[in-house]
Amino acid sequence: MSDIEGRIGLLGAGRMGSALAQGWLRKARGGISADDIILIDPRPGVGAQTLIETRGVAQADALTPELARTLGTLVVAIKPDQVRPVLSALNDDLPLDALVISICAGVPLRTLSKALPDRPIVRAMANTPAAIGEGMSVCVANPIADTKAFEKRVERLLKPAGLVEWISDERLMDAVTAVSGSGPAYVFLFTEALAAAAEAEGLPRALALTLAKQTVAGAGALMKAGQGEPDELRRAVTSPGGAxxxxxxxxxxGGGLPGLVRNAVSAAERRGRKMGSQSAGD
Structure with a gap:
Protein backbone atom coordinates (compact mmCIF):
# COMPACT_ATOMS: atom_id res chain seq x y z
CA MET A 1 0.00 0.00 0.00
CA SER A 2 1.30 3.46 -0.88
CA ASP A 3 1.21 6.48 1.40
CA ILE A 4 -1.79 7.90 -0.48
CA GLU A 5 -4.78 7.98 1.86
CA GLY A 6 -7.38 5.52 0.63
CA ARG A 7 -8.10 4.13 -2.78
CA ILE A 8 -7.58 6.27 -5.89
CA GLY A 9 -10.44 6.31 -8.35
CA LEU A 10 -9.57 7.56 -11.85
CA LEU A 11 -12.84 8.60 -13.45
CA GLY A 12 -12.13 8.59 -17.17
CA ALA A 13 -9.29 6.49 -18.58
CA GLY A 14 -8.75 8.13 -21.94
CA ARG A 15 -5.52 9.70 -23.18
CA MET A 16 -4.91 12.07 -20.27
CA GLY A 17 -6.20 9.74 -17.57
CA SER A 18 -4.06 6.93 -18.95
CA ALA A 19 -1.04 9.23 -19.01
CA LEU A 20 -1.45 9.99 -15.32
CA ALA A 21 -2.00 6.35 -14.37
CA GLN A 22 1.11 5.34 -16.29
CA GLY A 23 3.02 7.98 -14.37
CA TRP A 24 1.76 6.67 -11.03
CA LEU A 25 2.90 3.14 -11.77
CA ARG A 26 6.41 3.86 -13.04
CA LYS A 27 8.61 2.30 -10.35
CA ALA A 28 11.38 4.86 -10.63
CA ARG A 29 9.22 7.84 -9.78
CA GLY A 30 5.73 6.69 -8.92
CA GLY A 31 5.74 4.20 -6.12
CA ILE A 32 1.94 3.88 -6.14
CA SER A 33 0.70 0.31 -6.08
CA ALA A 34 -1.62 -0.99 -8.77
CA ASP A 35 -3.79 -2.29 -5.92
CA ASP A 36 -4.47 1.30 -4.84
CA ILE A 37 -5.95 2.31 -8.19
CA ILE A 38 -9.23 1.65 -9.94
CA LEU A 39 -9.90 2.88 -13.46
CA ILE A 40 -13.53 3.85 -13.98
CA ASP A 41 -14.39 3.85 -17.66
CA PRO A 42 -16.53 1.48 -19.76
CA ARG A 43 -14.10 1.86 -22.68
CA PRO A 44 -10.57 2.46 -21.35
CA GLY A 45 -8.03 3.90 -23.77
CA VAL A 46 -5.15 1.89 -25.15
CA GLY A 47 -2.75 3.01 -22.43
CA ALA A 48 -5.21 2.21 -19.66
CA GLN A 49 -6.06 -1.16 -21.18
CA THR A 50 -2.38 -2.02 -21.15
CA LEU A 51 -2.21 -1.23 -17.43
CA ILE A 52 -5.26 -3.43 -16.80
CA GLU A 53 -3.76 -6.34 -18.73
CA THR A 54 -0.12 -6.08 -17.69
CA ARG A 55 -0.20 -4.50 -14.22
CA GLY A 56 -3.47 -5.87 -12.89
CA VAL A 57 -5.08 -2.48 -12.33
CA ALA A 58 -8.78 -2.84 -11.48
CA GLN A 59 -11.40 -1.46 -13.85
CA ALA A 60 -15.08 -0.63 -13.44
CA ASP A 61 -17.59 0.47 -16.06
CA ALA A 62 -19.20 3.05 -13.76
CA LEU A 63 -18.67 4.76 -10.43
CA THR A 64 -21.39 3.09 -8.41
CA PRO A 65 -22.48 4.33 -4.95
CA GLU A 66 -20.76 1.33 -3.39
CA LEU A 67 -17.50 2.07 -5.17
CA ALA A 68 -17.67 5.81 -4.45
CA ARG A 69 -17.86 5.12 -0.72
CA THR A 70 -14.48 3.31 -0.84
CA LEU A 71 -12.48 6.18 -2.35
CA GLY A 72 -10.04 8.44 -0.60
CA THR A 73 -9.19 10.34 -3.76
CA LEU A 74 -11.14 10.84 -6.97
CA VAL A 75 -9.28 12.05 -10.05
CA VAL A 76 -11.73 13.31 -12.65
CA ALA A 77 -10.64 13.06 -16.29
CA ILE A 78 -13.90 12.98 -18.25
CA LYS A 79 -15.26 15.28 -20.93
CA PRO A 80 -16.11 18.76 -19.61
CA ASP A 81 -19.79 18.53 -20.51
CA GLN A 82 -20.11 15.35 -18.43
CA VAL A 83 -18.65 16.77 -15.24
CA ARG A 84 -21.70 18.37 -13.65
CA PRO A 85 -24.20 15.49 -14.12
CA VAL A 86 -21.70 12.75 -13.33
CA LEU A 87 -20.30 14.36 -10.19
CA SER A 88 -23.68 15.53 -8.90
CA ALA A 89 -24.84 11.92 -8.91
CA LEU A 90 -21.98 11.06 -6.53
CA ASN A 91 -22.79 13.67 -3.91
CA ASP A 92 -24.62 11.35 -1.52
CA ASP A 93 -21.96 8.63 -1.61
CA LEU A 94 -18.50 10.13 -2.03
CA PRO A 95 -16.98 10.63 1.45
CA LEU A 96 -16.86 14.27 2.58
CA ASP A 97 -13.13 14.01 3.22
CA ALA A 98 -12.37 12.47 -0.19
CA LEU A 99 -10.00 14.67 -2.18
CA VAL A 100 -11.29 15.50 -5.66
CA ILE A 101 -8.73 16.39 -8.32
CA SER A 102 -10.13 17.52 -11.66
CA ILE A 103 -7.99 17.56 -14.79
CA CYS A 104 -10.95 18.43 -17.00
CA ALA A 105 -9.99 21.31 -19.27
CA GLY A 106 -12.06 24.45 -18.85
CA VAL A 107 -14.11 23.29 -15.84
CA PRO A 108 -13.82 25.88 -13.04
CA LEU A 109 -13.82 25.22 -9.32
CA ARG A 110 -17.28 26.73 -8.92
CA THR A 111 -18.75 24.07 -11.22
CA LEU A 112 -16.98 21.30 -9.34
CA SER A 113 -18.04 22.72 -5.97
CA LYS A 114 -21.67 22.99 -7.06
CA ALA A 115 -21.66 19.33 -8.00
CA LEU A 116 -19.79 18.19 -4.87
CA PRO A 117 -20.28 20.83 -2.16
CA ASP A 118 -18.24 20.91 1.04
CA ARG A 119 -15.42 18.78 -0.32
CA PRO A 120 -11.72 19.48 -0.83
CA ILE A 121 -11.33 20.09 -4.56
CA VAL A 122 -8.26 20.86 -6.63
CA ARG A 123 -8.39 21.86 -10.27
CA ALA A 124 -5.27 20.78 -12.16
CA MET A 125 -4.11 21.35 -15.71
CA ALA A 126 -1.87 18.50 -16.79
CA ASN A 127 -0.49 17.64 -20.22
CA THR A 128 0.22 14.47 -22.18
CA PRO A 129 4.00 14.25 -21.53
CA ALA A 130 2.85 13.05 -18.11
CA ALA A 131 2.87 9.56 -19.66
CA ILE A 132 6.69 9.58 -19.63
CA GLY A 133 7.19 11.65 -16.48
CA GLU A 134 7.87 14.86 -18.39
CA GLY A 135 4.52 16.54 -17.86
CA MET A 136 3.58 19.92 -16.42
CA SER A 137 0.72 20.24 -13.96
CA VAL A 138 -0.56 23.54 -12.55
CA CYS A 139 -3.02 23.44 -9.67
CA VAL A 140 -5.46 25.69 -7.84
CA ALA A 141 -7.41 24.66 -4.72
CA ASN A 142 -10.78 25.60 -3.30
CA PRO A 143 -10.72 26.93 0.30
CA ILE A 144 -11.29 23.49 1.84
CA ALA A 145 -8.36 21.95 -0.05
CA ASP A 146 -6.07 24.92 0.51
CA THR A 147 -3.96 23.24 3.18
CA LYS A 148 -0.43 21.83 3.30
CA ALA A 149 -1.80 18.34 3.89
CA PHE A 150 -3.94 18.34 0.76
CA GLU A 151 -1.20 20.05 -1.23
CA LYS A 152 1.13 17.21 -0.27
CA ARG A 153 -1.41 14.59 -1.37
CA VAL A 154 -1.96 16.30 -4.72
CA GLU A 155 1.74 16.57 -5.39
CA ARG A 156 2.20 12.92 -4.36
CA LEU A 157 -0.13 12.01 -7.23
CA LEU A 158 0.99 14.51 -9.82
CA LYS A 159 4.77 14.64 -9.36
CA PRO A 160 5.34 11.18 -10.84
CA ALA A 161 3.94 12.72 -14.03
CA GLY A 162 6.33 15.69 -14.02
CA LEU A 163 6.63 19.17 -12.55
CA VAL A 164 3.88 20.63 -10.36
CA GLU A 165 3.21 24.33 -9.78
CA TRP A 166 0.44 26.15 -7.89
CA ILE A 167 -1.46 29.34 -8.55
CA SER A 168 -3.75 31.19 -6.15
CA ASP A 169 -5.81 33.04 -8.79
CA GLU A 170 -7.93 30.65 -10.82
CA ARG A 171 -8.37 33.25 -13.56
CA LEU A 172 -4.81 32.44 -14.64
CA MET A 173 -5.74 28.83 -15.42
CA ASP A 174 -6.92 29.64 -18.95
CA ALA A 175 -3.49 31.09 -19.74
CA VAL A 176 -1.86 28.02 -18.18
CA THR A 177 -4.00 25.79 -20.36
CA ALA A 178 -3.12 27.78 -23.47
CA VAL A 179 0.60 27.36 -22.77
CA SER A 180 1.35 24.01 -21.12
CA GLY A 181 -1.93 22.23 -21.90
CA SER A 182 -2.02 23.10 -25.58
CA GLY A 183 1.73 23.69 -25.90
CA PRO A 184 2.73 20.13 -26.83
CA ALA A 185 0.56 20.43 -29.94
CA TYR A 186 2.38 23.62 -30.91
CA VAL A 187 5.73 21.85 -30.54
CA PHE A 188 4.53 18.87 -32.56
CA LEU A 189 3.33 21.18 -35.33
CA PHE A 190 6.68 22.99 -35.38
CA THR A 191 8.44 19.62 -35.60
CA GLU A 192 6.21 18.60 -38.51
CA ALA A 193 6.97 21.88 -40.26
CA LEU A 194 10.71 21.52 -39.64
CA ALA A 195 10.69 18.01 -41.07
CA ALA A 196 8.67 19.11 -44.10
CA ALA A 197 11.09 21.99 -44.72
CA ALA A 198 14.04 19.59 -44.52
CA GLU A 199 12.38 17.28 -47.02
CA ALA A 200 11.71 20.22 -49.34
CA GLU A 201 15.46 20.93 -49.32
CA GLY A 202 16.12 17.44 -50.67
CA LEU A 203 16.61 15.30 -47.56
CA PRO A 204 14.97 11.86 -47.54
CA ARG A 205 11.68 11.88 -45.61
CA ALA A 206 12.83 9.46 -42.91
CA LEU A 207 16.05 11.38 -42.29
CA ALA A 208 14.22 14.72 -42.32
CA LEU A 209 11.82 13.49 -39.63
CA THR A 210 14.66 12.06 -37.51
CA LEU A 211 16.59 15.33 -37.71
CA ALA A 212 13.53 17.38 -36.75
CA LYS A 213 12.47 15.18 -33.82
CA GLN A 214 15.95 14.85 -32.34
CA THR A 215 16.66 18.55 -32.76
CA VAL A 216 13.50 19.55 -30.92
CA ALA A 217 14.00 16.90 -28.22
CA GLY A 218 17.67 17.82 -27.77
CA ALA A 219 16.93 21.54 -27.54
CA GLY A 220 14.30 20.84 -24.89
CA ALA A 221 16.75 18.66 -22.97
CA LEU A 222 19.31 21.47 -22.98
CA MET A 223 16.79 23.86 -21.48
CA LYS A 224 15.68 21.34 -18.87
CA ALA A 225 19.30 20.59 -17.95
CA GLY A 226 19.76 24.19 -16.88
CA GLN A 227 22.27 25.02 -19.57
CA GLY A 228 20.77 28.49 -19.87
CA GLU A 229 17.54 30.37 -20.46
CA PRO A 230 15.98 30.08 -23.94
CA ASP A 231 17.24 33.48 -25.10
CA GLU A 232 20.76 32.68 -23.89
CA LEU A 233 20.80 29.33 -25.64
CA ARG A 234 19.50 30.90 -28.83
CA ARG A 235 22.25 33.49 -28.84
CA ALA A 236 24.87 30.83 -28.10
CA VAL A 237 24.11 28.96 -31.33
CA THR A 238 23.66 32.06 -33.49
CA SER A 239 26.74 33.48 -35.20
CA PRO A 240 26.24 37.01 -36.58
CA GLY A 241 25.73 36.81 -40.31
CA GLY A 242 25.66 33.00 -40.27
CA ALA A 243 23.15 30.42 -41.45
CA GLY A 254 7.30 41.10 -39.61
CA GLY A 255 6.37 39.59 -36.25
CA GLY A 256 6.87 36.11 -37.66
CA LEU A 257 7.04 33.19 -35.29
CA PRO A 258 6.82 35.22 -32.04
CA GLY A 259 3.67 36.92 -33.31
CA LEU A 260 2.13 33.63 -34.42
CA VAL A 261 2.84 32.03 -31.04
CA ARG A 262 1.35 35.03 -29.24
CA ASN A 263 -1.78 34.76 -31.39
CA ALA A 264 -2.00 31.01 -30.76
CA VAL A 265 -1.77 31.34 -26.98
CA SER A 266 -4.25 34.22 -26.98
CA ALA A 267 -6.75 32.26 -29.09
CA ALA A 268 -6.44 29.19 -26.86
CA GLU A 269 -6.83 31.31 -23.72
CA ARG A 270 -10.02 32.91 -25.05
CA ARG A 271 -11.47 29.54 -26.03
CA GLY A 272 -10.64 28.12 -22.60
CA ARG A 273 -12.32 31.05 -20.89
CA LYS A 274 -15.42 30.55 -23.02
CA MET A 275 -15.49 26.83 -22.24
CA GLY A 276 -15.23 27.61 -18.54
CA SER A 277 -18.14 30.03 -18.70
CA GLN A 278 -20.30 27.52 -20.56
CA SER A 279 -19.39 24.77 -18.10
CA ALA A 280 -20.37 26.96 -15.18
CA GLY A 281 -23.61 27.97 -16.83
CA ASP A 282 -22.63 31.65 -17.07
Whole structure:
Protein backbone atom coordinates (compact mmCIF):
# COMPACT_ATOMS: atom_id res chain seq x y z
CA MET A 1 0.00 0.00 0.00
CA SER A 2 1.30 3.46 -0.88
CA ASP A 3 1.21 6.48 1.40
CA ILE A 4 -1.79 7.90 -0.48
CA GLU A 5 -4.78 7.98 1.86
CA GLY A 6 -7.38 5.52 0.63
CA ARG A 7 -8.10 4.13 -2.78
CA ILE A 8 -7.58 6.27 -5.89
CA GLY A 9 -10.44 6.31 -8.35
CA LEU A 10 -9.57 7.56 -11.85
CA LEU A 11 -12.84 8.60 -13.45
CA GLY A 12 -12.13 8.59 -17.17
CA ALA A 13 -9.29 6.49 -18.58
CA GLY A 14 -8.75 8.13 -21.94
CA ARG A 15 -5.52 9.70 -23.18
CA MET A 16 -4.91 12.07 -20.27
CA GLY A 17 -6.20 9.74 -17.57
CA SER A 18 -4.06 6.93 -18.95
CA ALA A 19 -1.04 9.23 -19.01
CA LEU A 20 -1.45 9.99 -15.32
CA ALA A 21 -2.00 6.35 -14.37
CA GLN A 22 1.11 5.34 -16.29
CA GLY A 23 3.02 7.98 -14.37
CA TRP A 24 1.76 6.67 -11.03
CA LEU A 25 2.90 3.14 -11.77
CA ARG A 26 6.41 3.86 -13.04
CA LYS A 27 8.61 2.30 -10.35
CA ALA A 28 11.38 4.86 -10.63
CA ARG A 29 9.22 7.84 -9.78
CA GLY A 30 5.73 6.69 -8.92
CA GLY A 31 5.74 4.20 -6.12
CA ILE A 32 1.94 3.88 -6.14
CA SER A 33 0.70 0.31 -6.08
CA ALA A 34 -1.62 -0.99 -8.77
CA ASP A 35 -3.79 -2.29 -5.92
CA ASP A 36 -4.47 1.30 -4.84
CA ILE A 37 -5.95 2.31 -8.19
CA ILE A 38 -9.23 1.65 -9.94
CA LEU A 39 -9.90 2.88 -13.46
CA ILE A 40 -13.53 3.85 -13.98
CA ASP A 41 -14.39 3.85 -17.66
CA PRO A 42 -16.53 1.48 -19.76
CA ARG A 43 -14.10 1.86 -22.68
CA PRO A 44 -10.57 2.46 -21.35
CA GLY A 45 -8.03 3.90 -23.77
CA VAL A 46 -5.15 1.89 -25.15
CA GLY A 47 -2.75 3.01 -22.43
CA ALA A 48 -5.21 2.21 -19.66
CA GLN A 49 -6.06 -1.16 -21.18
CA THR A 50 -2.38 -2.02 -21.15
CA LEU A 51 -2.21 -1.23 -17.43
CA ILE A 52 -5.26 -3.43 -16.80
CA GLU A 53 -3.76 -6.34 -18.73
CA THR A 54 -0.12 -6.08 -17.69
CA ARG A 55 -0.20 -4.50 -14.22
CA GLY A 56 -3.47 -5.87 -12.89
CA VAL A 57 -5.08 -2.48 -12.33
CA ALA A 58 -8.78 -2.84 -11.48
CA GLN A 59 -11.40 -1.46 -13.85
CA ALA A 60 -15.08 -0.63 -13.44
CA ASP A 61 -17.59 0.47 -16.06
CA ALA A 62 -19.20 3.05 -13.76
CA LEU A 63 -18.67 4.76 -10.43
CA THR A 64 -21.39 3.09 -8.41
CA PRO A 65 -22.48 4.33 -4.95
CA GLU A 66 -20.76 1.33 -3.39
CA LEU A 67 -17.50 2.07 -5.17
CA ALA A 68 -17.67 5.81 -4.45
CA ARG A 69 -17.86 5.12 -0.72
CA THR A 70 -14.48 3.31 -0.84
CA LEU A 71 -12.48 6.18 -2.35
CA GLY A 72 -10.04 8.44 -0.60
CA THR A 73 -9.19 10.34 -3.76
CA LEU A 74 -11.14 10.84 -6.97
CA VAL A 75 -9.28 12.05 -10.05
CA VAL A 76 -11.73 13.31 -12.65
CA ALA A 77 -10.64 13.06 -16.29
CA ILE A 78 -13.90 12.98 -18.25
CA LYS A 79 -15.26 15.28 -20.93
CA PRO A 80 -16.11 18.76 -19.61
CA ASP A 81 -19.79 18.53 -20.51
CA GLN A 82 -20.11 15.35 -18.43
CA VAL A 83 -18.65 16.77 -15.24
CA ARG A 84 -21.70 18.37 -13.65
CA PRO A 85 -24.20 15.49 -14.12
CA VAL A 86 -21.70 12.75 -13.33
CA LEU A 87 -20.30 14.36 -10.19
CA SER A 88 -23.68 15.53 -8.90
CA ALA A 89 -24.84 11.92 -8.91
CA LEU A 90 -21.98 11.06 -6.53
CA ASN A 91 -22.79 13.67 -3.91
CA ASP A 92 -24.62 11.35 -1.52
CA ASP A 93 -21.96 8.63 -1.61
CA LEU A 94 -18.50 10.13 -2.03
CA PRO A 95 -16.98 10.63 1.45
CA LEU A 96 -16.86 14.27 2.58
CA ASP A 97 -13.13 14.01 3.22
CA ALA A 98 -12.37 12.47 -0.19
CA LEU A 99 -10.00 14.67 -2.18
CA VAL A 100 -11.29 15.50 -5.66
CA ILE A 101 -8.73 16.39 -8.32
CA SER A 102 -10.13 17.52 -11.66
CA ILE A 103 -7.99 17.56 -14.79
CA CYS A 104 -10.95 18.43 -17.00
CA ALA A 105 -9.99 21.31 -19.27
CA GLY A 106 -12.06 24.45 -18.85
CA VAL A 107 -14.11 23.29 -15.84
CA PRO A 108 -13.82 25.88 -13.04
CA LEU A 109 -13.82 25.22 -9.32
CA ARG A 110 -17.28 26.73 -8.92
CA THR A 111 -18.75 24.07 -11.22
CA LEU A 112 -16.98 21.30 -9.34
CA SER A 113 -18.04 22.72 -5.97
CA LYS A 114 -21.67 22.99 -7.06
CA ALA A 115 -21.66 19.33 -8.00
CA LEU A 116 -19.79 18.19 -4.87
CA PRO A 117 -20.28 20.83 -2.16
CA ASP A 118 -18.24 20.91 1.04
CA ARG A 119 -15.42 18.78 -0.32
CA PRO A 120 -11.72 19.48 -0.83
CA ILE A 121 -11.33 20.09 -4.56
CA VAL A 122 -8.26 20.86 -6.63
CA ARG A 123 -8.39 21.86 -10.27
CA ALA A 124 -5.27 20.78 -12.16
CA MET A 125 -4.11 21.35 -15.71
CA ALA A 126 -1.87 18.50 -16.79
CA ASN A 127 -0.49 17.64 -20.22
CA THR A 128 0.22 14.47 -22.18
CA PRO A 129 4.00 14.25 -21.53
CA ALA A 130 2.85 13.05 -18.11
CA ALA A 131 2.87 9.56 -19.66
CA ILE A 132 6.69 9.58 -19.63
CA GLY A 133 7.19 11.65 -16.48
CA GLU A 134 7.87 14.86 -18.39
CA GLY A 135 4.52 16.54 -17.86
CA MET A 136 3.58 19.92 -16.42
CA SER A 137 0.72 20.24 -13.96
CA VAL A 138 -0.56 23.54 -12.55
CA CYS A 139 -3.02 23.44 -9.67
CA VAL A 140 -5.46 25.69 -7.84
CA ALA A 141 -7.41 24.66 -4.72
CA ASN A 142 -10.78 25.60 -3.30
CA PRO A 143 -10.72 26.93 0.30
CA ILE A 144 -11.29 23.49 1.84
CA ALA A 145 -8.36 21.95 -0.05
CA ASP A 146 -6.07 24.92 0.51
CA THR A 147 -3.96 23.24 3.18
CA LYS A 148 -0.43 21.83 3.30
CA ALA A 149 -1.80 18.34 3.89
CA PHE A 150 -3.94 18.34 0.76
CA GLU A 151 -1.20 20.05 -1.23
CA LYS A 152 1.13 17.21 -0.27
CA ARG A 153 -1.41 14.59 -1.37
CA VAL A 154 -1.96 16.30 -4.72
CA GLU A 155 1.74 16.57 -5.39
CA ARG A 156 2.20 12.92 -4.36
CA LEU A 157 -0.13 12.01 -7.23
CA LEU A 158 0.99 14.51 -9.82
CA LYS A 159 4.77 14.64 -9.36
CA PRO A 160 5.34 11.18 -10.84
CA ALA A 161 3.94 12.72 -14.03
CA GLY A 162 6.33 15.69 -14.02
CA LEU A 163 6.63 19.17 -12.55
CA VAL A 164 3.88 20.63 -10.36
CA GLU A 165 3.21 24.33 -9.78
CA TRP A 166 0.44 26.15 -7.89
CA ILE A 167 -1.46 29.34 -8.55
CA SER A 168 -3.75 31.19 -6.15
CA ASP A 169 -5.81 33.04 -8.79
CA GLU A 170 -7.93 30.65 -10.82
CA ARG A 171 -8.37 33.25 -13.56
CA LEU A 172 -4.81 32.44 -14.64
CA MET A 173 -5.74 28.83 -15.42
CA ASP A 174 -6.92 29.64 -18.95
CA ALA A 175 -3.49 31.09 -19.74
CA VAL A 176 -1.86 28.02 -18.18
CA THR A 177 -4.00 25.79 -20.36
CA ALA A 178 -3.12 27.78 -23.47
CA VAL A 179 0.60 27.36 -22.77
CA SER A 180 1.35 24.01 -21.12
CA GLY A 181 -1.93 22.23 -21.90
CA SER A 182 -2.02 23.10 -25.58
CA GLY A 183 1.73 23.69 -25.90
CA PRO A 184 2.73 20.13 -26.83
CA ALA A 185 0.56 20.43 -29.94
CA TYR A 186 2.38 23.62 -30.91
CA VAL A 187 5.73 21.85 -30.54
CA PHE A 188 4.53 18.87 -32.56
CA LEU A 189 3.33 21.18 -35.33
CA PHE A 190 6.68 22.99 -35.38
CA THR A 191 8.44 19.62 -35.60
CA GLU A 192 6.21 18.60 -38.51
CA ALA A 193 6.97 21.88 -40.26
CA LEU A 194 10.71 21.52 -39.64
CA ALA A 195 10.69 18.01 -41.07
CA ALA A 196 8.67 19.11 -44.10
CA ALA A 197 11.09 21.99 -44.72
CA ALA A 198 14.04 19.59 -44.52
CA GLU A 199 12.38 17.28 -47.02
CA ALA A 200 11.71 20.22 -49.34
CA GLU A 201 15.46 20.93 -49.32
CA GLY A 202 16.12 17.44 -50.67
CA LEU A 203 16.61 15.30 -47.56
CA PRO A 204 14.97 11.86 -47.54
CA ARG A 205 11.68 11.88 -45.61
CA ALA A 206 12.83 9.46 -42.91
CA LEU A 207 16.05 11.38 -42.29
CA ALA A 208 14.22 14.72 -42.32
CA LEU A 209 11.82 13.49 -39.63
CA THR A 210 14.66 12.06 -37.51
CA LEU A 211 16.59 15.33 -37.71
CA ALA A 212 13.53 17.38 -36.75
CA LYS A 213 12.47 15.18 -33.82
CA GLN A 214 15.95 14.85 -32.34
CA THR A 215 16.66 18.55 -32.76
CA VAL A 216 13.50 19.55 -30.92
CA ALA A 217 14.00 16.90 -28.22
CA GLY A 218 17.67 17.82 -27.77
CA ALA A 219 16.93 21.54 -27.54
CA GLY A 220 14.30 20.84 -24.89
CA ALA A 221 16.75 18.66 -22.97
CA LEU A 222 19.31 21.47 -22.98
CA MET A 223 16.79 23.86 -21.48
CA LYS A 224 15.68 21.34 -18.87
CA ALA A 225 19.30 20.59 -17.95
CA GLY A 226 19.76 24.19 -16.88
CA GLN A 227 22.27 25.02 -19.57
CA GLY A 228 20.77 28.49 -19.87
CA GLU A 229 17.54 30.37 -20.46
CA PRO A 230 15.98 30.08 -23.94
CA ASP A 231 17.24 33.48 -25.10
CA GLU A 232 20.76 32.68 -23.89
CA LEU A 233 20.80 29.33 -25.64
CA ARG A 234 19.50 30.90 -28.83
CA ARG A 235 22.25 33.49 -28.84
CA ALA A 236 24.87 30.83 -28.10
CA VAL A 237 24.11 28.96 -31.33
CA THR A 238 23.66 32.06 -33.49
CA SER A 239 26.74 33.48 -35.20
CA PRO A 240 26.24 37.01 -36.58
CA GLY A 241 25.73 36.81 -40.31
CA GLY A 242 25.66 33.00 -40.27
CA ALA A 243 23.15 30.42 -41.45
CA UNK A 244 21.30 30.30 -38.13
CA UNK A 245 20.95 34.07 -38.11
CA UNK A 246 19.52 33.98 -41.62
CA UNK A 247 16.95 31.41 -40.55
CA UNK A 248 16.01 33.35 -37.42
CA UNK A 249 15.63 36.54 -39.41
CA UNK A 250 13.14 34.75 -41.66
CA UNK A 251 11.23 33.36 -38.65
CA UNK A 252 11.00 36.75 -36.94
CA UNK A 253 10.40 38.94 -39.99
CA GLY A 254 7.30 41.10 -39.61
CA GLY A 255 6.37 39.59 -36.25
CA GLY A 256 6.87 36.11 -37.66
CA LEU A 257 7.04 33.19 -35.29
CA PRO A 258 6.82 35.22 -32.04
CA GLY A 259 3.67 36.92 -33.31
CA LEU A 260 2.13 33.63 -34.42
CA VAL A 261 2.84 32.03 -31.04
CA ARG A 262 1.35 35.03 -29.24
CA ASN A 263 -1.78 34.76 -31.39
CA ALA A 264 -2.00 31.01 -30.76
CA VAL A 265 -1.77 31.34 -26.98
CA SER A 266 -4.25 34.22 -26.98
CA ALA A 267 -6.75 32.26 -29.09
CA ALA A 268 -6.44 29.19 -26.86
CA GLU A 269 -6.83 31.31 -23.72
CA ARG A 270 -10.02 32.91 -25.05
CA ARG A 271 -11.47 29.54 -26.03
CA GLY A 272 -10.64 28.12 -22.60
CA ARG A 273 -12.32 31.05 -20.89
CA LYS A 274 -15.42 30.55 -23.02
CA MET A 275 -15.49 26.83 -22.24
CA GLY A 276 -15.23 27.61 -18.54
CA SER A 277 -18.14 30.03 -18.70
CA GLN A 278 -20.30 27.52 -20.56
CA SER A 279 -19.39 24.77 -18.10
CA ALA A 280 -20.37 26.96 -15.18
CA GLY A 281 -23.61 27.97 -16.83
CA ASP A 282 -22.63 31.65 -17.07
Missing amino acids: TQAGLDALMN
